[in-house]
Amino acid sequence: MIPTLLRRGGRLSIAAALLTVSVLACAKGNIVILATGGTIAGSGASSANSASYQSAKVAVDQLIAAVPELQNVASVRGEQVFQIGSESFNNERLLQLGKRVSALLKQNDVDGVVITHGTDTLEETAYFLNLVIPSTKPVVVVGSMRPGTAMSADGKLNLYNAVSLAVSPDARGKGVLVSMNDEIHTARDVAKSVNIKTEAFRSPWGPLGLVVEGKNYWFRAPVKRHTTASEFNIDRIEKLASVEVVYGYGNMNEQAYRAYVGNGAAAIIHAGTGNGSVASQIVPVLQELRGKGVQIIRSSRVTGGGFVLRNAEQPDDKYDWIVAHDFNPQKARILAAVAMTRTSDSKELQRIFWEY
Numbered sequence: 267m268i269p270t271l272l273r274r275g276g277r278l279s280i281a282a283a284l285l286t287v288s289v290l291a292c293a294k295g296n297i298v299i300l301a302t303g304g305t306i307a308g309s310g311a312s313s314a315n316s317a318s319y320q321s322a323k324v325a326v327d328q329l330i331a332a333v334p335e336l337q338n339v340a341s342v343r344g345e346q347v348f349q350i351g352s353e354s355f356n357n358e359r360l361l362q363l364g365k366r367v368s369a370l371l372k373q374n375d376v377d378g379v380v381i382t383h384g385t386d387t388l389e390e391t392a393y394f395l396n397l398v399i400p401s402t403k404p405v406v407v408v409g410s411m412r413p414g415t416a417m418s419a420d421g422k423l424n425l426y427n428a429v430s431l432a433v434s435p436d437a438r439g440k441g442v443l444v445s446m447n448d449e450i451h452t453a454r455d456v457a458k459s460v461n462i463k464t465e466a467f468r469s470p471w472g473p474l475g476l477v478v479e480g481k482n483y484w485f486r487a488p489v490k491r492h493t494t495a496s497e498f499n500i501d502r503i504e505k506l507a508s509v510e511v512v513y514g515y516g517n518m519n520e521q522a523y524r525a526y527v528g529n530g531a532a533a534i535i536h537a538g539t540g541n542g543s544v545a546s547q548i549v550p551v552l553q554e555l556r557g558k559g560v561q562i563i564r565s566s567r568v569t570g571g572g573f574v575l576r577n578a579e580q581p582d583d584k585y586d587w588i589v590a591h592d593f594n595p596q597k598a599r600i601l602a603a604v605a606m607t608r609t610s611d612s613k614e615l616q617r618i619f620w621e622y
């Protein structure tokens with residue numbers, strides 16, 4: 267471009283060329299970091315405190331200031347949405363965060379959003395956003411396992427990778443992503459699998475790729491419906507359905523199921539043993555609750571790859587129950603809570619569990 271302009275000669279052309287070059291050099295994408303708390307905003311008493319510290323202490327502007335390298339990859343600004351441990355997320359906070367993400371992504375001056383988040387329920391928020399945000403712009407959810415005050419803290423690099431991922435054109439249209447420990451995961455699959463190590467997040471079907479020194483290396487892409495291909499849209503959701511999880515174990519009793527339904531639960535996620543199996547004394551209870559209109563959704567408490575199929579272990583067709591397929595119980599709760607804003611038909615709900 268410059269030689270062409272120079273050949274045409276004249277001072278104006280040279281000035282235009284220089285202006286174009288400097289605009290191109292500065293044309294970094296705009297990323298908004300929505301901070302919600304967690305260990306990535308944590309602070310400990312000493313640098314040796316990698317595991318005992320207080321989460322949700324450091325404000326978003328301090329997080330950004332601590333990584334000046336962010337400004338090399340994007341124009342970054344922050345908003346403090348919450349300052350909480352992610353165990354204190356609830357449906358109202360999910361909706362508030364989702365609506366803010368959706369509003370930001372509609373702006374022409376926003377190219378992507380990074381959400382800093384505690385790791386305990388990170389996979390639930392990320393999957394929720396994956397279902398309801400109608401945008402191809404990247405949304406990257408990131409946390410850390412050590413507070414910024416600790417030796418070998420992982421937050422800075424995780425944040426740098428998350429921002430460089432969020433500003434990448436090749437991250438568009440891949441649904442909500444989780445970037446931790448140099449890996450890129452789809453929000454659909456990823457789950458916190460270890461609670462003390464920096465390699466805390468795993469996807470049973472593998473990560474989508476790696477991010478190394480701000481460059482993405484992709485190996486696969488999500489095939490399930492998400493974001494712009496989803497039938498759910500945060501802009502049309504004002505309240506999530508009441509869905510509760512009951513954990514399966516030996517010596518099960520019926521009290522938790524009945525208590526939740528008595529309190530208005532529209533669906534119960536049965537976090538069953540193995541294949542989502544149901545103890546013989548619980549089967550008639552779940553049949554009775556289904557008869558009252560409550561949806562019964564069988565999932566597995568198995569970590570790292572639960573997989574529940576219809577009519578395996580229990581006759582789901584006969585009982586009109588639903589299976590959660592490969593979703594862990596907490597993600598099954600999110601999907602059911604979103605899906606039941608649109609339908610209370612069990613066949614439709616089962617279709618949704620296969621498709622998303």
Ligand SMILES: NC(=O)CC[C@H](N)C(=O)O
Pocket residue numbers: 303304305306321350351352353383384385386387409410411412
């Ligand atoms: N590593 C973490 O982020 C855990 C801290 C806290 N329990 C949270 O989820 O926010």
